[in-house]
Amino acid sequence: MGISREVVYLWRREDSDFSMKFDEINSEITERLEASAFQRAVEGVEKDIYYKGIRIGFTRDYSDVLTMFLLKARNPEKYNPTAREKEIAQEVSREISTKVAAVIKSVIPDVCPECRNTFPFKNTIANKLHQLSTEV
Known part of the structure; x- marks a missing residue:
């Protein structure tokens, strides 16, 4: 055409x-x-x-x-198990990243105990981890 x-x-x-x-x-x-x-x-x-x-x-x-x-x-649940397996893997990945992000936030202080500077990267790390878990 x-x-x-x-x-x-x-x-x-x-x-x-x-x-x-x-x-x-x-x-x-x-x-x-x-x-x-x-x-x-x-x-x-x-x-x-x-x-x-x-x-x-x-x-x-x-x-x-x-x-x-x-x-x-x-x-798909019966005849395409890989679709369900992928969904389960994504759920597990999200749960793990949420828990790891919580650990990161609890371990890394908001402020450096020596110089009193803030650590803005702790949320950045946690957010990046969460973002990566959704890409699995």
């Missing part, structure tokens, strides 16, 4: 009607893709069988890969 991706992004940002229509079309395309994936996974697709150039019948092929994708999408 000759329209760049950047122009489409611009139109989506600046024209609410265009953005709404774009989202509707995108949803419709996704629904069609899902229906096609379901059909190929569950109902299968016919593939012709030829012998010496003559069609003698057909076989029905099913897509195990699409079946697995559909199962993972519909029940």
Whole structure:
């Protein structure tokens, strides 16, 4: 069509009607893709069988890969344990960083006992640790 991706992004940002229509079309395309994936996974697709150039019948092929994708999408806890494992790892990481940050805050004094200068980096360290834990 000759329209760049950047122009489409611009139109989506600046024209609410265009953005709404774009989202509707995108949803419709996704629904069609899902229906096609379901059909190929569950109902299968016919593939012709030829012998010496003559069609003698057909076989029905099913897509195990699409079946697995559909199962993972519909029940990730059961069919995609890595998603739950990642979620658990993030929760544990947040808990650990919160506890370590509390220890850092309790161990490092607010003020140097010798020179009476403040230690502003203690909160910085704790905040950075918390930030890193959310990136796991």
